[in-house]
Every structure is written in C-alpha cells, then in structure tokens.
Amino acid sequence: MENLEYPLISVIMPTFNREKYIKFAIESILNQTFTSFEFIIIDDCSNDATYDIIREYAKIDQRIIVLRNKANKGIVFSLNKGLQLSRGKYIARMDDDDISMPTRLEKQFQIMEKDDSIIVAGTYFKYIGRNPDSFASWVNVYEHDMVKIKMMFECPICHPSVIMRKNFFKKYNLKYSQEYQYAEDYKLWLDVLQNGGKIINIPEILLLYRATNLSISRNKKTSNLQQIRSRSILFKCRELFLDTKSKNLLRDFCNIPMELSKKQEIYKKIQRIQIAYQGNRDSVQKILQYFCGVFSDIHICFIFDNIQLQGLINGIFSILKNSSELDRFHFYILHNGSFQSEFSILKLRRIKDFELSIIDICKINNENISQYKTLYFKFLFALTQLKIEKCLLISSRFVVMDSLNFFWNADFEKKIIVATSSCNLEKMELFRDEFLIQENFESNVIMINLEYLLKNNFLKEILFYDKTFYFHNEILSKEEIIMNLIFKNNW
Known part of the structure; x- marks a missing residue:
C-alpha cells in the first residue's frame, strides 16, 4: 500500500493544451511497477479539454494532485511550483505528451538508492513512431565525466526522463531559471555541476519521446532565444572546466550539434582539450571515441x-x-x-x-x-x-x-x-x-x-x-x- 503522505518520488508534469496525448502520459505513470509516488500535474490554464481529463483521472487515483495556474505562466513557473510543493525524496520529470516505460521509476529509484552521490539521473529515450531499435544519439553518454564534458558542447540529458535528489536542490536552493527559458533544464544541470553534483544517464531506453507539430512550431518561434541561451550555458561550462587556451579551441563549436560536425575537426579539438583538461582524461578519451570512433x-x-x-x-x-x-x-x-x-x-x-x-x-x-x-x-x-x-x-x-x-x-x-x-x-x-x-x-x-x-x-x-x-x-x-x-x- 502506497504511503500517500510520504511518497518516495514526486512526479512533476506541467501541461498546456494537450488533450490529444495527455491520457497516454498519465497512464504510463499510473502503470509504473514502482507505486510509492505522488503525481503533481500543473495545468497552465489550458483552453481545451486537458484540465477536465486530468480531473477525471484524479477522481480514480489519489496519487494525482491537480493544480491549475490562474493565468498562462509558462513552463518555468509551473516546474518551480511543482518543485516547491513536492514531498518526495526524489523528483521525477514527465512531459505531457511522452510515455514512460513501465519500469522507469523503479529502475531510477534503485540507481539513486544505490549511489547517493548521484544527483540527477536521466535515461536514454527513443522517438515515438521512428525506428524501434534506435534511440536519440545526443543522450548517448552515461558516465558523469562524459556527461560533464559533453555539457561543454550541448545538453546531453533528456529533461522529461530525469529523476533528481530533492535534498540537494533544497540545500543549494536550486530551481529553474526564468532568465533561461527554453534552455531552463540545461542551466539547471550546470547549476548542479557548479555545486559539485553528479549527473549520469542510465544507458537504457526508459522514455518514449513525442516530437509533435506543436513542439516543432514552438521551436521555430523560439529557436533564436534557445540558441542564444544554450550558447551562454555552454560557455559557462567551459569557464568552469577549461583553461583559456582550451576554451579558445572550442569557439567554433557553439550551436552546431557535435553529431553534425566533421569528425576530423572534432578529433583535433578534443585531442587538444585532453591535454589541458583538469578532470579524468580517460573520460575525454571516451568522448573522443564516442564522437570520432576508434583507431x-x-x-x-x-x-x-x-x-x-x-x-x-x-x-x-x-x-x-x-x-x-x-x-x-x-x-x-x-x-x-x-x-x-x-x-x-x-x-x-x-x-x-x-x-x-x-x-x-x-x-x-x-x-x-x-x-x-x-x-x-x-x-x-x-x-x-x-x-x-x-x-x-x-x-x-x-x-x-x-x-x-x-x-x-x-x-x-x-x-x-x-x-x-x-x-x-x-x-x-x-x-x-x-x-x-x-x-x-x-x-x-x-x-x-x-x-x-x-x-x-x-x-x-x-x-x-x-x-x-x-x-x-x-x-x-x-x-x-x-x-x-x-x-x-x-x-
């Protein structure tokens, strides 16, 4: 029997006008093999049937907590509202049009319990409707040092797949930044690293990610802001981990995903970084292998x-x-x-x-x-x-x-x-x-x-x-x- 007063995990899911897909997202959480959770759903003043659908599910499952913003406030406001009200030892993210695999929370909980140095644990994911045997390549790093290095080029963590250790965020007063909207997750991971936190990816597909027409249009409208803010974050990552000479080597890699850059150029840059990098150089070698291959x-x-x-x-x-x-x-x-x-x-x-x-x-x-x-x-x-x-x-x-x-x-x-x-x-x-x-x-x-x-x-x-x-x-x-x-x- 779940302890509704002291859940182990708080699942936070902001939503807005997602009547077509929200049932799939909700049911994928309710059908988890791990059951000790509260499910905080924050409706951002939807003007379709989304809010009514959420309330119907809340009537049949007490773990669902329904909140509604009085006006449309945006995802950063809703996320921080969920963080503030969460009661769980861990906080899991979920998007309103994605699907969590049945064992997702169970496996993430086990990882976090086993190693208390882990602050954030994302997972591999695949796109809904695409090749069932493939997964998104940009999250294909899992060890902390490799995640940290890739943060200097792009965000290697799938936001709706993560679980987070709440007491760490509370201790350092970490939350999503409105200033970095559209790249709020990337900035949060940087804040975790700056405070000595460990970030990993679980190398298993535990989330199905939906790229909808709405999200594509939203990306077109906000792509300039997203690029500017992401660029600012990756420069901050380089400030944190590299000396001046190494940072200058990376000026060419600003907004272009590493997978789209020529392997020859990536090899030259990363090889020179390996000399100057102050962390685990074996991890730089793994990044080199990941992006460029092997001899x-x-x-x-x-x-x-x-x-x-x-x-x-x-x-x-x-x-x-x-x-x-x-x-x-x-x-x-x-x-x-x-x-x-x-x-x-x-x-x-x-x-x-x-x-x-x-x-x-x-x-x-x-x-x-x-x-x-x-x-x-x-x-x-x-x-x-x-x-x-x-x-x-x-x-x-x-x-x-x-x-x-x-x-x-x-x-x-x-x-x-x-x-x-x-x-x-x-x-x-x-x-x-x-x-x-x-x-x-x-x-x-x-x-x-x-x-x-x-x-x-x-x-x-x-x-x-x-x-x-x-x-x-x-x-x-x-x-x-x-x-x-x-x-x-x-x-």
Missing part, C-alpha cells in the same frame, strides 16, 4: 571499370581529406586489365599516407571467377581472395563528406552486408511490385563481411542467379536486383 585499418575496394579515373581520384581525395588521425587506409583497385594509372593515385599520398593494391582479376588463378557472367560478381568473388575479414566495396562515382570510421565499425549483427536504404522512389516501387522486397539497399557502396560470405553458400547463390536471371529495366541493374534478392534478410 581503424579501413579496407576500401573500388571497381575501376564503373568509375572513371578522375572520379576515382576525386573519391579517394575526399576520403583522405575528411579522415581523422584514427583512420588508416588500404585501397584496392579492382580492374580487368584496364587500369594504367597507379602513379596518379599514389600522388594522393601528399594528403595522407595509405597502402595501395592494384588487382587485375584477369590474373587471378581461380577457375571459379570465370563462371560469373556479370563483371560486378567477378569482382565480388575476387574480394574473397584478399584474405581480409571485411571491406567497403565502392562501384560508382562517389564523394565522401566525413570520416568513414563509424560506417567501418558498424556492427554486422551476424549479417553479411552493411548498406544504406535506397531513397530512389522509382527503385523502391519496382522492388516492391516486381520482387516483393519492401526495403531495398543501394549496392554501389556496401560493406561486406567476407568471412560470412565465404562460410555460407551465398557465392553459389549469386552464381546461380547470375547465370539464370534476366530482367530488363533502365532503372535497375542486374547486379543490384540480384544482391537485393539474395541479401534481403542479411543486411
């Missing part, structure tokens, strides 16, 4: 017959130019006796050193290669003779805009191929209508698990299709169709 020997194979020399030079140039110090390259140029320009490629070593192998498939002493009719599959078979575990295969003109480190280190998850979904609507319709393939991939840039390819019978399958399959279409090539037919469940 990697990247094997890239080009089918020269489909790429003209200048296109090949431009492509390799873009790879080298946009790489970081973590990336080392071995390039393989596959051809059928037509490549005579090794020196033109080697001149690119002025940018960055690399290994180069020129492979004439006509000189490969293996009778199996001659059985394939399509040149693309002759080259694919030739890859299996290279004695490498995996490679990137590029068979068309290309330009790389950033480091390939993350793509190279993508988890195969026991699949044969890592590829990108096609964005060509005509191709997508053809694959659906003609071959019943709901999602096709582009075969011109793929990463192949050569070990799996050899261990299984896929090469024999490819050979069978190559000899027997015929489909004439100006949009789809034969090799693209065969690759999608064979690997439709293995990419």
Whole structure:
C-alpha cells in the first residue's frame, strides 16, 4: 500500500493544451511497477479539454494532485511550483505528451538508492513512431565525466526522463531559471555541476519521446532565444572546466550539434582539450571515441571499370581529406586489365599516407571467377581472395563528406552486408511490385563481411542467379536486383 503522505518520488508534469496525448502520459505513470509516488500535474490554464481529463483521472487515483495556474505562466513557473510543493525524496520529470516505460521509476529509484552521490539521473529515450531499435544519439553518454564534458558542447540529458535528489536542490536552493527559458533544464544541470553534483544517464531506453507539430512550431518561434541561451550555458561550462587556451579551441563549436560536425575537426579539438583538461582524461578519451570512433585499418575496394579515373581520384581525395588521425587506409583497385594509372593515385599520398593494391582479376588463378557472367560478381568473388575479414566495396562515382570510421565499425549483427536504404522512389516501387522486397539497399557502396560470405553458400547463390536471371529495366541493374534478392534478410 502506497504511503500517500510520504511518497518516495514526486512526479512533476506541467501541461498546456494537450488533450490529444495527455491520457497516454498519465497512464504510463499510473502503470509504473514502482507505486510509492505522488503525481503533481500543473495545468497552465489550458483552453481545451486537458484540465477536465486530468480531473477525471484524479477522481480514480489519489496519487494525482491537480493544480491549475490562474493565468498562462509558462513552463518555468509551473516546474518551480511543482518543485516547491513536492514531498518526495526524489523528483521525477514527465512531459505531457511522452510515455514512460513501465519500469522507469523503479529502475531510477534503485540507481539513486544505490549511489547517493548521484544527483540527477536521466535515461536514454527513443522517438515515438521512428525506428524501434534506435534511440536519440545526443543522450548517448552515461558516465558523469562524459556527461560533464559533453555539457561543454550541448545538453546531453533528456529533461522529461530525469529523476533528481530533492535534498540537494533544497540545500543549494536550486530551481529553474526564468532568465533561461527554453534552455531552463540545461542551466539547471550546470547549476548542479557548479555545486559539485553528479549527473549520469542510465544507458537504457526508459522514455518514449513525442516530437509533435506543436513542439516543432514552438521551436521555430523560439529557436533564436534557445540558441542564444544554450550558447551562454555552454560557455559557462567551459569557464568552469577549461583553461583559456582550451576554451579558445572550442569557439567554433557553439550551436552546431557535435553529431553534425566533421569528425576530423572534432578529433583535433578534443585531442587538444585532453591535454589541458583538469578532470579524468580517460573520460575525454571516451568522448573522443564516442564522437570520432576508434583507431581503424579501413579496407576500401573500388571497381575501376564503373568509375572513371578522375572520379576515382576525386573519391579517394575526399576520403583522405575528411579522415581523422584514427583512420588508416588500404585501397584496392579492382580492374580487368584496364587500369594504367597507379602513379596518379599514389600522388594522393601528399594528403595522407595509405597502402595501395592494384588487382587485375584477369590474373587471378581461380577457375571459379570465370563462371560469373556479370563483371560486378567477378569482382565480388575476387574480394574473397584478399584474405581480409571485411571491406567497403565502392562501384560508382562517389564523394565522401566525413570520416568513414563509424560506417567501418558498424556492427554486422551476424549479417553479411552493411548498406544504406535506397531513397530512389522509382527503385523502391519496382522492388516492391516486381520482387516483393519492401526495403531495398543501394549496392554501389556496401560493406561486406567476407568471412560470412565465404562460410555460407551465398557465392553459389549469386552464381546461380547470375547465370539464370534476366530482367530488363533502365532503372535497375542486374547486379543490384540480384544482391537485393539474395541479401534481403542479411543486411
């Protein structure tokens, strides 16, 4: 039986005009496996059915406390009102259109009870209606030192996912700042850090986040204010943790999310910060790994017959130019006796050193290669003779805009191929209508698990299709169709 007078957690949820979604938010809290909580809902003078819906729920569950502002005061006012009236040992945040996973409060309570040095604990989350296996990348740091470092670039905590230790906020008189409205949470986390508090993320998806049209329009109207205030906060973070030299290095990273910045530039900045940072340098290394990847020997194979020399030079140039110090390259140029320009490629070593192998498939002493009719599959078979575990295969003109480190280190998850979904609507319709393939991939840039390819019978399958399959279409090539037919469940 819950102790209504002394709840362990106070859940605070401001709301305004959210009649469409508020039922989902309320029920997700009422259905928590952890039951010792009060649920403070502050209606900011809604002019739709939101307030009536809240009152109906309050009639059937005594844990709900309904408050209503006399006029529309804004979220900061409502949040501080909830903080002031809360009775719980911990304070959990909730937004009026999100959904908390059933075990959210239970798991957060256990974490806070286990380690009393933790002041704020957020969680990973995913967007409602998007890929169910993915989660928002900007909260993908969980250790305190990593959170602290990322605070110097952007806010790494999802506000509606947090639980907070109330006595810490009371001791230091911390509350949301009206001055930093639209970035009030970011400022509050900075205040916690300035007072020696520890902030973490629980590395588990415990919240479903809804990006509604209302929130998008609100962001458009207030984006300038949000950017200005967020920028002010991240500068304050840098003042707190870095010396003058390191702060100057970071001037370029103001409002652009780290995930949207080039890995090469991020690597240079963070590597230099690591020298000056006064905290745990291992954490800086983890941040470096998180944003830029790990030291990697990247094997890239080009089918020269489909790429003209200048296109090949431009492509390799873009790879080298946009790489970081973590990336080392071995390039393989596959051809059928037509490549005579090794020196033109080697001149690119002025940018960055690399290994180069020129492979004439006509000189490969293996009778199996001659059985394939399509040149693309002759080259694919030739890859299996290279004695490498995996490679990137590029068979068309290309330009790389950033480091390939993350793509190279993508988890195969026991699949044969890592590829990108096609964005060509005509191709997508053809694959659906003609071959019943709901999602096709582009075969011109793929990463192949050569070990799996050899261990299984896929090469024999490819050979069978190559000899027997015929489909004439100006949009789809034969090799693209065969690759999608064979690997439709293995990419």
